[in-house]
Every structure is written in C-alpha cells, then in structure tokens.
Amino acid sequence: MDKSAMFTLTYGLFAAGVEEGGKKNACIINTAIQATSDPMRMHVTMMKSNLTTQLIRKKGSLTVSVLSLDCPLEVVASFGMRSGRDCNKCEGGGFENDSNGNPYLTQNTIAYMSLNVASMIDLGTHNLFICDVIEAEKLGAGQPMTYADYRALKTGGSVAKAADKKTDAPKKKTWVCSVCHYVYDGDIPFEDLPDDYKCPVCGQPKSVFVEEV
Numbered sequence: 001m002d003k004s005a006m007f008t009l010t011y012g013l014f015a016a017g018v019e020e021g022g023k024k025n026a027c028i029i030n031t032a033i034q035a036t037s038d039p040m041r042m043h044v045t046m047m048k049s050n051l052t053t054q055l056i057r058k059k060g061s062l063t064v065s066v067l068s069l070d071c072p073l074e075v076v077a078s079f080g081m082r083s084g085r086d087c088n089k090c091e092g093g094g095f096e097n098d099s100n101g102n103p104y105l106t107q108n109t110i111a112y113m114s115l116n117v118a119s120m121i122d123l124g125t126h127n128l129f130i131c132d133v134i135e136a137e138k139l140g141a142g143q144p145m146t147y148a149d150y151r152a153l154k155t156g157g158s159v160a161k162a163a164d165k166k167t168d169a170p171k172k173k174t175w176v177c178s179v180c181h182y183v184y185d186g187d188i189p190f191e192d193l194p195d196d197y198k199c200p201v202c203g204q205p206k207s208v209f210v211e212e213v
C-alpha cells in the first residue's frame with residue numbers, strides 16, 4: 001500500500017477550541033468534516049493524547065475555527081506543534097467565547113462553528129466525535145486554508161512561491177507523519193535519523209512517516 005496516496009485527499013485546516021475547568025486550549029486539526037445538513041452535524045477526529053481531546057471528552061463540546069489562506073505558519077505551529085500542557089496557548093488574546101464558553105479564533109479565521117458532542121467512537125489512538133452544530137458564523141471574507149496550502153507553505157514559504165517552485169524546480173521529497181501530518185524539516189536526512197526517532201508533535205515512531213514527493 002502506498003500510504004502517501006492518503007495525502008491526495010483534500011482536507012481543510014482548523015483550530016479545535018475548548019474551555020474546561022478554567023483551562024482554555026486549542027489545537028490544529030485537519031479532520032473537521034460536515035456529516036449531514038439536516039440535522040446539521042460534523043465530525044472531528046482527535047488524538048487521545050492531545051490535551052484538547054481530553055478537555056473535549058470532559059466538556060462535551062468544542063469550537064471549530066476555519067483558518068484563512070493567509071494564516072501565518074507560526075499560528076499553525078503555535079497551536080499544532082506544542083501542547084497546552086506545557087504552555088498557555090490562549091494567553092495572547094485573539095479569541096472570543098461561544099455560548100458554551102469555548103474559545104474560537106477571531107484572527108486568521110474566516111468562520112467558526114460551535115459543536116455539541118452527540119456521540120463518540122473509540123478508534124484506538126483517536127476519538128471520533130460526532131457533533132451537532134449549534135452555532136455557525138462567518139467572521140470575514142477570504143479563502144479557507146487547505147491542508148495542501150499548508151504543505152506548500154511549509155516547503156516554499158508562501159503558497160505562491162511554492163506554486164512557482166513546483167513548476168521551476170525538481171520536486172523535493174519530504175517525510176510526513178501519517179498520524180498528525182507533521183512535516184520533517186530537520187537538517188539530517190530523514191533516512192539517517194536513529195530508529196528510535198519519534199514525531200515531535202504526536203510522539204509516533206519513525207515507521208509511521210511516509211515519503212511524499
């Protein structure tokens with residue numbers, strides 16, 4: 001099986017936000033998808049090891065902020081490559097609360113949805129939350145960022161620059177964590193990393209990385 005085929009699926013890029021017991025937190029997800037329109041339902045797939053997941057399980061609700069195409073990489077890194085266990089990701093502001101008291105992003109975001117968890121499926125490493133959409137608002141004009149846009153930003157510095165690179169230069173191989181989509185960008189060639197190398201974002205072993213051209 002060519003696992004990199006999975007990267008041809010189109011995803012958006014979002015921040016899942018929750019407040020529980022006085023702790024506000026958010027993390028990047030690419031797995032928010034509309035399930036049905038009547039009733040309006042969405043589902044999100046969340047790693048059990050994430051603090052955000054654990055808070056959502058307790059609270060039973062969350063927000064999904066739809067990131068804009070011009071969202072800086074630093075914002076994605078800030079919410080997607082460190083845990084709220086080690087820092088307060090929401091201390092800088094740029095949030096408002098929905099009616100459940102869960103934070104949603106007000107910058108770099110074109111819309112948000114408030115979700116109440118209706119049911120949860122245990123997928124082993126992940127929880128799949130099936131949710132009722134109880135609020136949804138547009139926050140501004142602009143295009144949503146897709147996972148492909150994010151990948152282009154990671155490798156080219158900007159979506160436009162990455163698009164140029166695609167046509168002008170030979171394609172560079174990259175290694176991507178198939179669990180959390182972290183893109184390895186270290187100086188040591190990926191093949192030369194020790195066998196006990198782990199994804200710095202989700203802690204999965206080297207073997208779950210997939211070579212992407």
Ligand SMILES: Cc1cc2nc3c(=O)[nH]c(=O)nc-3n(C[C@H](O)[C@H](O)[C@H](O)COP(=O)(O)O)c2cc1C
Pocket residue numbers: 025026027028029030031032045046047048049050051052053076079080081082083084085150180181182201202
């Ligand atoms: C591009 C990208 C996509 C991600 N998609 C998901 C996802 O769909 N579900 C998930 O649980 N984590 C996903 N993550 C990983 C979390 O954002 C990451 O583990 C974060 O550090 C968790 O923070 P927390 O412990 O504060 O919740 C993604 C990260 C990135 C960079």
